[in-house]
Amino acid sequence: MTRLTLDELAQLDELQTAYISALDGKKMRSWLDTFDEDPAASYICISRNDVENGLRIAMMLDDCRDRLIDRCTFVDDIWAGTFQDYRTRHFVQRVHASRRDDGQIEMTSNFSVIFTPDDTGLPQQLAAGTYEDVIRMEDGACRFLSRKAVTDNAVMPRYLVFPL
Amino acid sequence: MDVQEAYLRDIVWPANYNEIPKEIFNRQDLYQAEIARIFRGPEWHPVAHESEVPNPGDFKTCNLADVPLLVIRGDDGKVRVFFNACSHRSTQIEVKPSGNRKEFECPYHRWLFNSEGELVGCPNQREFIPGFEKKDYPLAQPRQESVGGLLFVTLSPDTESLDDFLQEAKGSLMEVMAGDGRLKLIGYHRVRYLTNWKAYSDNDGYHPPLLHQAFTMLNWQGGEGRQYATTGRGHYCIETKLTLPQPTNLIRDTSVIHFRDEGRPKSSSVLALFPMLVASNYLNVISIRFATPVAIDEVEVTYAYFAHEDDDEDMVLHRIRQSSNAIGPSGLISMEDASVFHRVQIGNRAPGNAIFQKGVADPSRLGFEFRQNDESANLPHWEYYRAAMGFRRTAA
Ligand code: FES
Ligand SMILES: [Fe+2]
Numbered sequence: 001m002t003r004l005t006l007d008e009l010a011q012l013d014e015l016q017t018a019y020i021s022a023l024d025g026k027k028m029r030s031w032l033d034t035f036d037e038d039p040a041a042s043y044i045c046i047s048r049n050d051v052e053n054g055l056r057i058a059m060m061l062d063d064c065r066d067r068l069i070d071r072c073t074f075v076d077d078i079w080a081g082t083f084q085d086y087r088t089r090h091f092v093q094r095v096h097a098s099r100r101d102d103g104q105i106e107m108t109s110n111f112s113v114i115f116t117p118d119d120t121g122l123p124q125q126l127a128a129g130t131y132e133d134v135i136r137m138e139d140g141a142c143r144f145l146s147r148k149a150v151t152d153n154a155v156m157p158r159y160l161v162f163p164l
Numbered sequence: 165m166d167v168q169e170a171y172l173r174d175i176v177w178p179a180n181y182n183e184i185p186k187e188i189f190n191r192q193d194l195y196q197a198e199i200a201r202i203f204r205g206p207e208w209h210p211v212a213h214e215s216e217v218p219n220p221g222d223f224k225t226c227n228l229a230d231v232p233l234l235v236i237r238g239d240d241g242k243v244r245v246f247f248n249a250c251s252h253r254s255t256q257i258e259v260k261p262s263g264n265r266k267e268f269e270c271p272y273h274r275w276l277f278n279s280e281g282e283l284v285g286c287p288n289q290r291e292f293i294p295g296f297e298k299k300d301y302p303l304a305q306p307r308q309e310s311v312g313g314l315l316f317v318t319l320s321p322d323t324e325s326l327d328d329f330l331q332e333a334k335g336s337l338m339e340v341m342a343g344d345g346r347l348k349l350i351g352y353h354r355v356r357y358l359t360n361w362k363a364y365s366d367n368d369g370y371h372p373p374l375l376h377q378a379f380t381m382l383n384w385q386g387g388e389g390r391q392y393a394t395t396g397r398g399h400y401c402i403e404t405k406l407t408l409p410q411p412t413n414l415i416r417d418t419s420v421i422h423f424r425d426e427g428r429p430k431s432s433s434v435l436a437l438f439p440m441l442v443a444s445n446y447l448n449v450i451s452i453r454f455a456t457p458v459a460i461d462e463v464e465v466t467y468a469y470f471a472h473e474d475d476d477e478d479m480v481l482h483r484i485r486q487s488s489n490a491i492g493p494s495g496l497i498s499m500e501d502a503s504v505f506h507r508v509q510i511g512n513r514a515p516g517n518a519i520f521q522k523g524v525a526d527p528s529r530l531g532f533e534f535r536q537n538d539e540s541a542n543l544p545h546w547e548y549y550r551a552a553m554g555f556r557r558t559a560a
Pocket of ligand 1: 271
């Protein structure tokens, strides 16, 4: 494990803000663009309780790039017009980042997500937890090979439409 | 004590079987009465499947409405349900949602219970009431019975046997649990819905091809089947031949809707037991949704998912991948239900009656056999509720 340079940390911040802006702007294609082209690129959203108990069912288990693409189709096409829309604000704080021996970056961040449903107009806490990421940073590109959103919520206060 | 409850005086229950007064979703006094009559009364409530606590000392906590429960597999291999309350002064015994312990210690005065609920230690016992014996103070238990490993409890001594409560639904429940109930826990989804418990349990068979757009977009037709309701509680069940969608370009990873042969007839079942259980076996997803009211306009639902004991590792992985993304609170073919639960609760604040249409041939008669996409299958459940809560139907 090696320490990252300021430039590398700046690239991580850019990735992080691209991810946040995509979700807070409900732009699923931009969300997809934060993931690597690798067919094994993945996004998983799961509760910490379940992780600790060795249970693998997740709120969202997009464990390959095809499923990441399908996630965009679910939200933009299949579910369009059926859910109570809401807007999110993601607050993310990096708490660890280093380069592993295999060259990939691992990063951990805390997140807090506030959501405002269109129908009530009242902002509320949706989730809190950590992102556990593996990132490929090569040739000026910096994207998620995997992002795991582990929620401290044992219970979600409502159903999720958008990834966290 | 023949004073009539205010809700019985105020709410007019219509003459027709297909009309439900909306006021019942929003009356606080009625909600309190429902907790007493239904959740603490003579009904059976499923709380856990034995496979959720596979090893001695494994436990899970849950609530039956406001009553805290603790489910433990004992060292003798038996799964028991206890009240999550100390037999001394009733301090909550366990705070974690699940885990494993050899013994359960109450923090207040350090009474110690084993995994079978027996009191095995208490400090200063010599100064207790004369004749005190540990064996007289185990953790208290509600009445319990099980079918296919699914544990039910009731807080009333008057409830009939679980078999009589379930009637024909017992067979359907076994079907959902892969025929033999030999299940293996693979995970959970836990979510709150902002709706009254009755609106949550009123999810009908009419909506799937209409609300769930995945069926239309994937050109996915429902199979032949039947829907019935039991005569006692109005449990209702849809059993259909499983059909699969046409090959599609709409989604890239079709494993989410792929059916892997389980060596059993290809069918799908969705079962709703009075008052709140929904259990389904659909594609390769076996799910039991434990649900309980939290407040008049809020329910908590724990979707528990299972594999079968005989599954190989590939099949388990397939079930995990499918259960996660297909049929949960954020599932491809089910997310929309959640939104409807919320919106029905809001709409029910408007005055008047909710009127069922689809499959209602004669509003003055109650049926028990239905076509699979009829909403009328929910009516025997409503009729049982009406009678249980003491509402009088208006004369026709
Ligand atoms: S209340 Fe539990 S030991 Fe006293
Ligand atoms: Fe549905």
